[in-house]
Amino acid sequence: MTSAVHRGTPASATEAIDLGYLGGKFSLWSWLGTHDHKRIAILYAIAITTFFFLGGVAAALIRIELATPQGDLVSAETYNKLFTAHGVIMVWLFLIPSIPSVLGNFLLPLMIGARDLAFPRLNLASWYVYVIGGAFTIWALIAGGVDTGWTFYTPFSTMFSNSNVVLALLGVLIVGFSSIMTGINFIVTTHTMRAPGLGWFRLPLFVWANYATSIILVLATPVLAMTLVLVGIERVFQVGLFDPALGGDPLLFQHLFWFYSHPAVYIMILPAMGVASEIIPCFARRRVFGYRFMAYAILGIGIIGFLVWGHHMFVSGQSVYAGMVFSLLSFMVAIPSAVKVFNWTATLYKGSITFSAPMLYALGFVGLFTIGGLTGLFLAALALDVHLSDTYFVVAHFHYIMVGGSVMAYFGALHFWWPKMTGRLYSEAWGRAAALIIFVGFNLTFFPQFLLGYEGMPRRYHSYPPEFQVLHLVSSCGAALLAVGYLLPLIYLGWSLFKGKPSGNNPWQATGLEWETSSPPPTHNFERPPVVTRPPYDYPEQGEPA
Amino acid sequence: MSTANASAIAERGEPEHAATFALWILLATELLLFGPLFLGYVYVRTHFPDAAAAASRHTDMLLGTVNTAILLTSSLCMAVAAERARAQRSTQWWLSATALLGLAFLVIKGIEYQHEFAEHLFPDRGFAPADAISLDRLHGMQLFFLLYFAMTALHALHLAVGCVFCLGLTVRGGRQHALAVELTGLYWHFVDVVWIFLYPLLYLLGRAGG
C-alpha cells in the first residue's frame, strides 16, 4: 500500500511539480464555481484562517485588558463585546468547521478511494452559506457588537441587551445550515462511496471521527437553529418561552442551548482525535493499538455526548435530581475519551518514533487533551462544580480541550497533510519550533487559569480584585508567546507555497489511500479506482533492532 | 445531483440511491428542527394546563379537522404518484392533485390566521383574548399561541415548498423521474406526519369543556 517516494528526494525548490488539482488555467470562477472537494477545502481553509485571526485579535485584546486589575484599556461594554466576539467566532466560525470542513473535505474522498463527495454541488453551496453566515456574524459583531456572551442566555439576550443580538443570531443560524449540509454530505459519502474492499473496520480512524461528527452535526444543529429563532422572536415580539416575566422559563433555553452546545464540543474534538490517530501511527511506524476499541470509542463519545448537557447547569436552578443524572452520565463520557488516550500511548510502545513537526503537534495534543479531560472530571463532580463553574477553572478546562486539543490537532493535520495538499515541504525546523512555542505558550496562558478559577476568579470579568493579578499577568504573557506561535506557521507555510521543496508523493511514507495518489492529487483523485485488500495502518513490522 | 456509482452501491447492499438516504437524513434534521417547539409545548402544557386548554378552544376545530383530512388525502395522491412513477407511468394528474390539495390546505390555514388576527390572538403586545382572566392565564395562552403560530407557520412553509416541488415536477412532465417523485413524496409525507401531531396538540385540547 505504500508507494514509497522518499522524503528529501533531491530536488531543487525551483523544480516544477505536477500541480494536480491546483493546476489548469487559473480563473476566479475555476475556484468560486468549483465542484472539486479539494478546491472547496482550500476555500474553506482561507475563510477559516481569516476568522481564526479575527477571533485571535479579540482574544489578544482581552488578555491585554486583563493584565491589570482595573478596567483601563477598554470600557466594560467593549470588553463584553470582545469576549462575545471571541467566543462566537472561535466556536461557530472556526472550531466547528475547522477540521471537518477543511481537512475532512479534502481527505474524506481520498481516504475512502472516491472521486469526490456524494454531492459536490451541495458541498460548494455549504461553503457559500458558511461564508455568507460568517460575514453576517462578523458584521453583527463589529458594527455595533453583541454583549451577551456566545451563550446568549435569556432573559439578558432577549429583554436587556441593547446590542445586535438578532443579527448575530441570524448569522449563527445561517452558519448552522452550512454545518448540516456538510454533515449530510459526509454521512452519505462514507456510506455509499467507499472503494471496493474498504469495509467499516478498514476505515482510517479519521474517517470514523468525521462520520460521528457529521451525525452530531445533523442531529444537534437544527435544535440550536430553532432555539435561536425562538430567542429572536422573543426579542422582537416581546413574547416568549424563555422570559419569566412572560410566563417562560430561562432554564428551558439553557436545556435547548446545551442540548446542541455540549455535543458541539464533540463536534470540535472528535475530528481532532481522528487526526491524532492518523499521525501517531505514522510516526511510530506501527498499527494503532486497539483499532476496534478506538472506533467504538468514537461512536461511544458521539452517543453519550448527547446525554450530558445538563452538567452545564448544576448551579442554574435545575433540580438536584437532574444534576445527579447528568453528573453520572458525564463521568461515563470520560471513559471512551480515556480509552483513546490509553490507546495512543500504547501505540508508541514498540514503535520506531521520529519527531517531525506533525508528530510534535500530535503529542502536544495528547498531553493537553489529557489535562483538559482530567480537569473535566472536577467539573462533572457535582459538589466541585458548585464552586468551579463559571470561574476561570472552566475557562482553562475548555481551552485545554478546544485550543490544546482541537487547534493543536488542526495545526498538526495541516502540517501532516500540507505536502498532500500543496506538493511542497515547509521548513521542518520552523515547524518544530512553532509546535514547541505553541505548546509552551499555551500552558503558560491557560495553566494559571486553573489556579485562578480555584481561587474563585469568576469568568467574563472586565476588572477584578488585585490579588488575582499575578496569575492573570502570567497568563497574558503566555498569550503573547502563543500569538507568536500561531503567526509563525502562517509565515513559513505561506513561504513554502512558493519556495518549498517538492515533497514527492508520500514524504512520511504513510499508509492510507490518500497517499496512494500523487501529491497534490489530480482533480479526479485516482488514476485508477483503488481496491483495498489490507487493514488500515499497515506499517511494516520493525522487527529486530538495526 | 448524485455521482454515486449505483452498481458499486448495490454490490454492498447500500440503499438504492444516495439521494434517498440523504433525504432521509434531511428529514431527521427537520424533525429535530421541530424539537424545541415540541419541548416548549410540553412546558406550556405542564405549567399552564388550563390556559393551554382555554387557548386551544380559540382555534377552529372544524377547519383544522377539514385541513387534516385534506392533507391525508394529498398524501394518498402523492403515494399513488410515487407508485406510478416507479411503474414508469405518467404522474401529472396525481402530482397536480397533490399540489392542489396542498394549496387548499394553505388557503384554509390562511383563513384561520385571518380570524385569529381579527380576534387579537397573535401573541404580540396586542394579544388580548376575552377570557384571559388572570396574568398567569394570559401568559399561558400567549405562549400557547406563540407555539401555535410558530409550529403552523413553519409547517405551512414546508408545505409551500412541497407544493412548489410538486408543481415543478408536473411541469417537467411525467415519466423519467421516478427518483424525483420518490424524494418529493418522502418530503411531502414527512410534512404530513408533522401535521398529524400538530392537529391534536393544537386543536383538540379542552374541547369537552373543563
Add this chain to the structure above:
Amino acid sequence: MKQYRLLIIVWIALLLLLAATAASALLQLGAWNSVLNLGIAALKAGLVMLFFMRLRSSHVLIRLTAITAMATLAILFALSSTDYFARERYVAPYQRPQQIAPVLR
C-alpha cells in the same frame, strides 16, 4: 393494482382514525383525552411512515436513520424531564411581599 388498493385502504384507515380522534376530543375523558389523541396520532404517523413512505420495505440504513432521529428527540424530552418533573417550583414572589427585600433605588 394491488399496491394501489393497499394505499387506499391505508387512506381510509387514516380518515377513520381522524374521525375517531376528533370525536374522542368531544368526550370528557380527563387526562385520557390527551393519551388517546397522542396514541391515535402516533398510529396515524406510523401508517403514513410504514406505507406511504415505504419504511416497511426500506433499507435497514434508512430505518436506522428514522429511528435515530426519533431517539434523539426522545433524549431531549427524557433528560429535560429529569429536571422539570423533579424541580421544586417555588414561584410567586408577588404573593409574599414581606419577604422581598427592600426598595432602594
Add this chain to the structure above:
Amino acid sequence: MNSDFHWLPASASSSAARFDALALTTLIMTGLVALILFVLVTWFCIRYRAGSSAGRQHPPSGNRTVEVIWIVAPLLLFFAVFGWAAYDYASLYRPNPDATPIYLVAKQWMWKAEHPNGRREVGELHVAAGQPVRMVMTSQDVIHSFFVPAFRVKQDVLPGRYTSIYFTPSKVGVYHLFCAEFCGTEHATMSGRIVVMPPAEFGRWLQQGPSVPGMAARGFALFRRFGCSGCHSAGSTVHAPDLRGLIGRRVHLQDGRELTADATYVRDSILLPHKDVVAGYAPIMPSFAGQIGEEDLLAIIEYIKESAHDERSTPRHTR
C-alpha cells in the same frame, strides 16, 4: 507585585472543608493518572525513538483484556467520586430547619439582602459564624449568580423564581461575594462583601440597623403618586371601589364570577384592569402595565393590606 496574593482561597464554611477534601482526592487521582501517562509517553518516546536498539518484536496491535481493564477500573473510580460529590451537592440543598433564612434580591448590578427581623443591607451580607444560613434568592431582571469562593458556594439567582442554598459560615472574617453569571455591562462590579461575625457581635449588629421607611408607607406615597387615590378615594367624583381591607375579601365581578382578593388579584387589576371588573363599576380604569415596577407594586399591595387594620394610615379614605 501584590501582597494579597495567595494560592488557595480562604476556607470559611463547613462545606468549604468538605469541598477541599474532595478536590484534593480528585486531584491526587487525576494527577496520578496524568503522571503515569506522561511518564509512559516520555519513556516510550525515548526508548523507542527511531534508531534506538530497543527490541521491537511483535508489537501488539491490541489486547482485549487490557482494554477492559482500562475501561472498568476508571469507571469504578468515577462512581466513587460521583457518589461523594453528589452527597455533598445534595447537602447544599437539603432543608435544614435550624437555618436562618436571609432574603437576597439581585438586580443589575447590586445585591440587596433582608434579614428575618427586617434589617436590610446593600452590597454586604452579615452572617454569624456557626449559624446555618439559608439563602432565599430572586432576581429583578436577568440571571445572576450568588458566589462566595470562601464558602465554596454558588447558586444562580433567577427572575420570577426563588432559588435557595444552605451553608454554615465557620470562620470570622471578610470575604468576596461575586456575581458569577454574566449579567450585563457592569457584571464585573456586581460584587460585595460577606462579613462573618462572632454570634454575639452579629446579634448586636442585627438590632442596630438604620430605620428604613416601612413598605406600606412607601406604598401609600406611590398610591398617591400614580394617581390611584384620585379615583379610589371617598372624595373622588369618579365612581371607583374603595380598596380598604380589600385583601382577603370576597369580590363579586361583573360577569357573575366571584373570587377572593389576594395579592395576585390586586396586581392583575393594576396591570390588566379589564380582566376582573367588580360588579357595579364601569371598566374605566387604565392599565398601569409597564409603568409600575415590581417593587412598587409590592409596596402598593402592602399598603392596601395594611389599610385594613390601621385607620390612621388611611386618613383620606374615610367616606
